[in-house]
Amino acid sequence: xxxxxxxxILACTxxxxxxxxxRLTFTQVEAPKVPSFDVPTNAPALAxxxxxPLARPEVISLSNKVSLHRLPGMPSQLAGIHLLAVSPAAPYxxxxxxxxxxxxxxxxxxxxxxxxxxxxxxxxxxxxGLRLSLKCPASELVEAVDILVQSWSPEAYGELDLAKLRRxxxxxxxxxAFNGSEVEQVWADKILGSTHPYNKAxxxxxxxxSLDKPQLLALLEQTKAQSQWHLLLEGLPxxxxxxxxxxxxxxxxxxxxxxxxxxFVDTFSPYGKxxxxxxxxxxxxxxxxxxxxxxxxxxxxxxxxxxxxxLSRWLGRSFSGRLYFDLREQRGLTYGIYGRCFNNPMAxxxxxxxxxxxxxxxxxxxxxxxxxxLAADAPPSTAELAALKTSQFSRLALRQDDPGQRIxxxxxxxxxxxxxxxxxxxxxxxxxxxxESLQAMAKQHFGQVPVIVIxxxxxxxxxxLEEKLPDWQLKxxxxx
Numbered sequence: 182x183x184x185x186x187x188x189x190i191l192a193c194t195x196x197x198x199x200x201x202x203x204r205l206t207f208t209q210v211e212a213p214k215v216p217s218f219d220v221p222t223n224a225p226a227l228a229x230x231x232x233x234p235l236a237r238p239e240v241i242s243l244s245n246k247v248s249l250h251r252l253p254g255m256p257s258q259l260a261g262i263h264l265l266a267v268s269p270a271a272p273y274x275x276x277x278x279x280x281x282x283x284x285x286x287x288x289x290x291x292x293x294x295x296x297x298x299x300x301x302x303x304x305x306x307x308x309x310g311l312r313l314s315l316k317c318p319a320s321e322l323v324e325a326v327d328i329l330v331q332s333w334s335p336e337a338y339g340e341l342d343l344a345k346l347r348r349x350x351x352x353x354x355x356x357x358a359f360n361g362s363e364v365e366q367v368w369a370d371k372i373l374g375s376t377h378p379y380n381k382a383x384x385x386x387x388x389x390x391s392l393d394k395p396q397l398l399a400l401l402e403q404t405k406a407q408s409q410w411h412l413l414l415e416g417l418p419x420x421x422x423x424x425x426x427x428x429x430x431x432x433x434x435x436x437x438x439x440x441x442x443x444x445f446v447d448t449f450s451p452y453g454k455x456x457x458x459x460x461x462x463x464x465x466x467x468x469x470x471x472x473x474x475x476x477x478x479x480x481x482x483x484x485x486x487x488x489x490x491x492l493s494r495w496l497g498r499s500f501s502g503r504l505y506f507d508l509r510e511q512r513g514l515t516y517g518i519y520g521r522c523f524n525n526p527m528a529x530x531x532x533x534x535x536x537x538x539x540x541x542x543x544x545x546x547x548x549x550x551x552x553x554x555l556a557a558d559a560p561p562s563t564a565e566l567a568a569l570k571t572s573q574f575s576r577l578a579l580r581q582d583d584p585g586q587r588i589x590x591x592x593x594x595x596x597x598x599x600x601x602x603x604x605x606x607x608x609x610x611x612x613x614x615x616x617e618s619l620q621a622m623a624k625q626h627f628g629q630v631p632v633i634v635i636x637x638x639x640x641x642x643x644x645x646l647e648e649k650l651p652d653w654q655l656k657x658x659x660x661x
C-alpha cells in the first residue's frame with residue numbers, strides 16, 4: 182500500500198508539475214431580472230379598500246413638563262399605560278447600560294408590589310426615546326403611573342446587583358461578537374461617520390466594566406435631565422379632571438428638562454468606491470450591507486424621508502421586492518435580502534442587507550449594485566407600482582391594527598417631532614406616486630456611490646471580489 186501511494190504522488194508530480202488545489206468555481210454575473218406582476222389566470226380579484234389612519238389622538242398638557250396622550254385601544258379590560266421619555270435634540274448616551282438596569286429593576290418591582298399587572302412591564306429603548314409600558318386595569322392607573330415614575334428615582338436602584346449587571350453587559354458583548362453582529366457596528370461607523378454622536382452613544386466598554394452605583398445614578402440623572410415626558414394612555418374612554426390632577430402631581434417628580442444643546446451638523450464625507458471587509462476566517466457565509474447616507478436638509482425633509490421609505494420598499498420588501506425575486510428566487514444567491522429606511526432626527530440611512538455563501542459573494546454584491554443602477558435608469562411598470570402601493574397600504578394597515586406596532590410608530594413620531602399629520606402626509610404621497618416620480622427618487626439617491634461593508638473569509642472571497650468588482654478598492658477594517 183505504501184508503494185502505491187508513493188507511485189501516485191510521483192506520477193502526479195511528473196504529469197502536472199505538482200498537485201495543486203483546484204480553484205473554487207465562483208458564480209457568474211447575470212443581468213438583473215425584474216418580476217412580472219401580470220394577474221394569474223383564474224385568480225380572484227383583489228378587493229380594493231381605502232386605508233385611512235385612526236382618529237387623531239387627544240393631547241393634553243398636564244404641565245410645562247408633561248403631555249398626556251389619549252389613544253384608542255383594542256377591546257380589553259386592561260388599559261395601556263406608557264411613560265415615554267424623548268430627547269429629539271441629542272441621542273441618549275449609554276442607553277444600553279440603563280436598559281439592562283431597568284430590566285433588572287422590573288423584576289424587583291414585580292416582586293415588591295402586590296399588583297399582578299407589573300409582570301407585564303416592558304422596556305422599549307431607542308436612540309432618542311425610552312418607553313416603559315404596562316397593561317393594567319383602569320382602576321390601578323394612578324398606582325401604576327406612580328410606580329413608573331418611581332422607576333426614575335435614585336432610590337429605586339439602591340438594591341440592584343451591580344456585579345450581575347456588569348456580567349450581563351459583558352455577556353451581551355460576547356454574544357454580539359459570536360453571532361457576527363459586529364458587522365452592524367462597523368456598518369454604523371462607516372455609514373454615519375466615526376465622529377457621529379450615534380457612534381459614541383453606546384458600547385462604552387470602560388464604563389460597562391467599571392460601573393458602580395454613583396456612575397449608574399449619574400447616568401440616570403443625565404437621562405432624566407435631557408428628557409421631555411409624555412404619558413400615553415390607551416383604551417381609556419375618558420380622563421376626569423380629578424384624575425388628571427393626580428397624574429400631574431405624580432409626574433411632577435420627574436424634574437425639569439435642561440435647555441436643548443446646539444443643533445447637529447452632519448459632517449459625513451463619501452468614500453468613493455471603497456469596499457470595507459471585516460475578515461472572518463472560516464466563515465462559510467458573507468454578510469453584506471449596502472446603503473446610502475441621505476441628507477437631512479430642512480428644505481426637503483419630508484421629500485427625503487419619503488424617498489428613503491419608498492426606495493427601501495420598492496427593491497427590498499422581502500418576498501415581492503426586486504432584490505428578493507431576482508437574487509433568491511431566480512438565482513439562489515441568498516436566503517433573503519431586505520431593504521430598510523432608518524429615519525432618525527440626526528441621520529437618515531437607506532440600507533439593503535442580506536447574506537450569501539462565500540462562492541456567491543461577488544455575484545451577490547454585483548447583483549445588488551446592478552439593481553440599484555436599473556432602478557435609476559428606468560421606471561417600474563404600472564403593474565409593479567400598483568403591487569408596491571398595495572403592499573405598502575396593507576403593511577400600514579396591519580401595523581395600525583397591531584397594538585404593539587401602533588404604539589411604537591406613535592412614540593417614534595413623537596421622538597422625531599414629525600407631527601400628528603405625518604402618516605396622512607405619507608399616505609397622500611403614496612397615492613400620488615407615479616412610475617416616473619419613483620424613478621426620479623432612485624436617480625437622485627442611487628446616483629451617488631453607495632457604502633458597502635461585508636464580513637467574510639477574506640482570503641477565500643478576495644479573488645471573486647477582484648474579478649466581479651474590479652473598480653472597487655478592497656479595504657480591511659474591524660471593530661475598534
